[in-house]
Amino acid sequence: MKNDNSDRKMDEKKFRRVNRRELLKLTPALVLGAFAIPGLQESLLKTGLGFSDWASARLFRRGHLATTFDDAEVAPFDKFPINGYDVDDPGVDLENWTLTVGGEVQTPGEYKLSQVQALPLVRQNTRHICVEGWDVIGRFGGARLSDFFKLVGADTTARFITVKCADDYYESLDMATALHPQTLLCYEMYDQPLTRAHGAPLRLQIPTKVGYKQAKYLTELKVTNVLDKVGYWEDQGYSWFYGL
């Protein structure tokens, strides 16, 4: 190998010039330094997170179901973590509770739990994944949100669902996820009425979303094309779509 190219020679000065030029060609990589500039960092990361959310929405498949599990694989009820952003029991008056439905629906108003329970009951053993990284397989029961949409005459061409909760938590969902067959208005866990700590009387249960999207203690549900409020954790900087 050594003498194969002995005829190729390069002037010392030219060699230095060539080296300098090759080094300068790498300067575009320095744009990454923008992430170190405090004024730019926040908006760059927000853009990155937004791009990930955009990609997540593209990756979401309406008919693709989350894995369901045998009863034997379900964690015991007392091993199912209780996670809230504030209190475990916001003191909901379960007797007089109603869900306020509004926005792009034909019959807005107050809906009783019995009206949700009159819809077909779906029970599913699915994996609950927390943004923190832990996961647990639980058993959930409730009505499909898409069935509830038929009841209230929701305009399913609208873009978003927003919910408000008794503990002042708030969340929003994309319509595609809301219409997913495993997305439930959940009023049961382990075939028992939802306990207060788990979000009684009604919560969202969405196996295709991370935990914080699955709001508890629902009080208000709105179908809308405009997101006036995005979500409690999203406002702290978490991803909005966070589809699994």
Next chain:
Amino acid sequence: MSDAVIEIIRPAEKKIDGEEETPVVVARAVYEHPFIVRLCHWVNTVALFVMVGSGLQIFRAFPSFGAKIPQKDLLHWPRAFAIGGWLGGALQWHLTFMWIYMGTGVLYLGYQIFSGNYRQVLFMPRDIPGVWPMVKHYFFFGEKPLAREAYNPLQKHAYTTAIILGALSVLTGLAVWKPVQFSWLAWMMGGFHWARIWHFGVMWAILFFVLGHLVMVVLHGWNNFMSMLTGWKKDPEY
């Protein structure tokens, strides 16, 4: 081109009496690293740094691989050696730089395959006989085998492994990020729970490679280091 050794010459000066001296060969050099490879190397260096730092901050939110109840922490990683400050901040870094990390990976692999430059790094069956002599040299004071090309068999093995680990870091990461949409990936790894363990393990394997890589860079000196910046390696061993 990449293996072409050239001679660097100092041109002859014209003497007063008109006689010319013959040019002096001052060094030899070889163009080892094409531009795309160098660009990907340095951008990926930054991306990997951010991915590991933010990944460890994400891990801090639940530093365990067991159940949440009861939670048994595996290790308490110090905040000072993590990026993002808190879980949400770290996720922003992680979900932003993963595109840069994957982008350099795809660009690098595409370039290597289509340019044929992959032959420089890909560990092939013919490299197997050369592994033991290199191990003897590095670890047991054996004689240094003759260098014939940019990378010796052991280096090729290390770099090929690193590329595979890079691909695995992406695949395990996708399984953690999208265990429902990429359920087949998560299934291959034993489910979401295991995908998270694999993702963590692959990170440590990559860090182990980086450590060895940095030791070798220091041992091989300045000309070798500069070759990853300018492409040209002065006074190669072959």
